[in-house]
Amino acid sequence: MGKPTFGLVEYSQEELMEMLLEQQGMTFKFKKIEGRFIHTFCTGQLLGKIGLTPQQVVGRELKEFLTEDFAAAKEEYYSQAWEGKEDVSYEGELLGVSYFASLRPVKRHGKVVEVIASCVDITERKVSEKELTETKELLESLFESSVDGICIMDTSGGVIRINEAFENIYGWKNAELIGRPAPMFPAHLENRIDEIYKHLNANKKVIHLETIRPRKDGENIHVFLTLAPIQDAEENIIALTVITRDISERKKLEDFYRKADKLNAVGQLAAGLAHEIRNPLTSLRGFLQIMQSGRAEKAEYYDIMLSEIDRINSIVNEFLVIAKPYQSNAQKNDLVRILQSVVTLLEAQAALNNINIATEADDDFPQVVCSEMEIKQVFVNILKNAIEAMPRGGDIRIQASVLQGSVRIRFIDQGEGISEEQFPRLGEPFYTTKEKGTGLGLMMCYKIIGDHKGEISIDSALSKGTTFDIMLPLTSDF
Known part of the structure; x- marks a missing residue:
């Protein structure tokens, strides 16, 4: 009337092995034998991406298939997991492939008998993080090196941050303005921040205007202002950028x-x-x-x-x-x-x-x-x-x-x-x-x-x- 119990168990084990083999990540186990961490199981598509096969890993310790320095660094995490520490994790990279490993000790009668680990491929995430970091550094460089004054304001008109050029143009330091109203708006716009945000939100365009504004020392200067919205993923305005160009000489x-x-x-x-x-x-x-x-x-x-x-x-x-x-x-x-x-x-x-x-x-x-x-x-x-x-x-x-x-x-x-x-x-x-x-x-x-x-x-x-x-x-x- 169906497969016997032994057959079902055998079928489930075969199915599990096939599933582990096809996983995009990698699963492995190890035990500590005579003071050495020996791998007892290893499979998954990530294994091939980092240039290894199960035969090269199973029955061996790390230094037999990895460089000595790399192996020594990873054995530190192996030791923590073997000592019973939960949620041990680390990141690694081999052949340009970045991965994240999570180790969990398996205990019997309160004693660790083996450690099982799972790895996921995080290469794309690391590339994205690198690009994001480079973009942030580039924007930071542009922000700080710009000859135009840049002021970032919140939706209530308070200053979040200004760059060095802004300090030079108006004479105020960053610490003096944080949280305070921005000093570059002409009188007829100072109390109309809400209207400015509504206009920018409706038109999705920047606002340009020329005006005369006082510096901290009282000197009046001609400036050209460019107001642009900063939007979140849903295109809601979360802040405002105001770029100031000193046009007094012009x-x-x-x-x-x-x-x-x-x-x-x-x-x-x-x-x-x-x-x-x-x-x-x-x-x-x-x-x-x-x-x-x-x-x-x-x-x-x-x-x-x-x-x-x-x-x-x-x-x-x-x-x-x-x-x-x-x-x-x-x-x-x-x-x-x-x-x-x-x-x-x-x-x-x-x-x-x-x-x-x-x-x-x-x-x-x-x-x-x-x-x-x-x-x-x-x-x-x-x-x-x-x-x-x-x-x-x-x-x-x-x-x-x-x-x-x-x-x-x-x-x-x-x-x-x-x-x-x-x-x-x-x-x-x-x-x-x-x-x-x-x-x-x-x-x-x-x-x-x-x-x-x-x-x-x-x-x-x-x-x-x-x-x-x-x-x-x-x-x-x-």
């Missing part, structure tokens, strides 16, 4: 370029202004001579003379606005009014070149948040470039229109145009297509419009003129 250089461009513009405007002011001065002198001679009533010339004086005053005021020291002040401004003031300023230079300037604007053109001084500087540069590009005269059309979510100021000239080869370098400092140009003007235009979250696009062809489009957003956090 801002000084930009200010130098801005002033250099302004001085260049003022110098070029001077000739046209002299011509424009000479005309009303000539009229005024003529009327005064007539009145001085007594040949006419003085009263009938008052309105004309006042009009000429107002004209001179308007031109001089616009010239002083362009020439006075730069100070950014972003607020809602009427771009059409700013544009008209620039046209007034440059009409004299245009007239000298036989150029007519026509301005068109959409009805109900909205006000835009911007810095009047900076936008005026941009308009002066672009209009001046258009005039200089038309030595034989012609028409310049300026169009102010409203598009979806933004406004566009378009300058269309009939000048000599720009070649395709020159396009990629437009806006570089000191690159210019003009004989006596500096290249600073257009560079500052790009910088100013970029700061206003807008953009400049150029369409041009040789001998067909150039179109400059300035796009500015209707809503801006500039």
